[in-house]
Amino acid sequence: QVQLVESGGGVVQPGRSRRLSCAASGFTFSNYGMHWVRQAPGKGLECVAVISYDGNNKFYADSVKGRFTISRDNSKNTLYLQMNSLRIEDTAVYYCAKDPSKEGGYGMDVWGQGTTVTVSS
Amino acid sequence: QAVVTQEPSLTVSPGGTVTLTCGSSAGAVTSGQDPYWIQQKPGQAPRTLIYDTTNKHSWTPARFSGSLLGGKAALTLSGAQPEDEADYYCLLSYSGGQVFGGGTKLTVL
Numbered sequence: 001q002v003q004l005v006e007s008g009g010g011v012v013q014p015g016r017s018r019r020l021s022c023a024a025s026g027f028t029f030s031n032y033g034m035h036w037v038r039q040a041p042g043k044g045l046e047c048v049a050v051i052s053y054d055g056n057n058k059f060y061a062d063s064v065k066g067r068f069t070i071s072r073d074n075s076k077n078t079l080y081l082q083m084n085s086l087r088i089e090d091t092a093v094y095y096c097a098k099d100p101s102k103e104g105g106y107g108m109d110v111w112g113q114g115t116t117v118t119v120s121s
Numbered sequence: 122q123a124v125v126t127q128e129p130s131l132t133v134s135p136g137g138t139v140t141l142t143c144g145s146s147a148g149a150v151t152s153g154q155d156p157y158w159i160q161q162k163p164g165q166a167p168r169t170l171i172y173d174t175t176n177k178h179s180w181t182p183a184r185f186s187g188s189l190l191g192g193k194a195a196l197t198l199s200g201a202q203p204e205d206e207a208d209y210y211c212l213l214s215y216s217g218g219q220v221f222g223g224g225t226k227l228t229v230l
Contacts, residue, residue: 045210045221059218107157107212113166
């Protein structure tokens with residue numbers, strides 16, 4: 001079955017960096033766009049970044065543009081989110097999710113269980 | 122960027138019917154915006170119930186249905202069950218990307 005497993009969360013100091021990973025299985029990873037979505041404590045869902053099937057097209061929310069980088073390794077069936085210059089307001093559960101399209105322009109049909117990032121001094 | 126609006130909270134009686142709506146500050150919601158409806162139960166990851174306005178996944182209970190209603194996307198729950206108590210988010214696509222609504226907290230009581 002389709003499965004997405006995030007890892008890499010933890011406690012990190014403001015201004016530092018962290019890389020999240022999402023291991024995909026049960027589908028042909030290289031055929032689909034992928035998303036990172038986050039949820040701050042007690043808040044709603046926020047699109048963070050999306051990447052096309054081949055990694056050539058990427059889109060970022062204004063709140064993370066210039067600080068976060070989405071990437072993928074199709075040979076390893078893995079999605080990444082490199083987070084630099086972390087801020088207190090980046091504290092959230094980060095979910096990876098599969099898009100039903102190649103370009104990642106539709107939505108999320110399958111979600112991972114999430115990984116928690118806490119930015120605190 | 123457009124703002125997507127949802128009712129903050131709704132209550133439905135067990136066995137009853139309720140409709141959640143999803144509006145856009147950019148105007149009427151259309152099928153071209155590929156409305157999605159996502160359910161999130163307390164302490165759990167989100168799960169997509171409806172995609173492209175009306176389509177259901179294999180795991181979507183038959184009592185949920187999606188539509189366009191009065192210029193908004195709508196999610197109708199017919200025959201509410203206690204396990205349907207959850208937060209529901211809509212997602213709309215725009216030229217600049219996808220935007221979530223603020224979510225509706227549905228209480229079954």
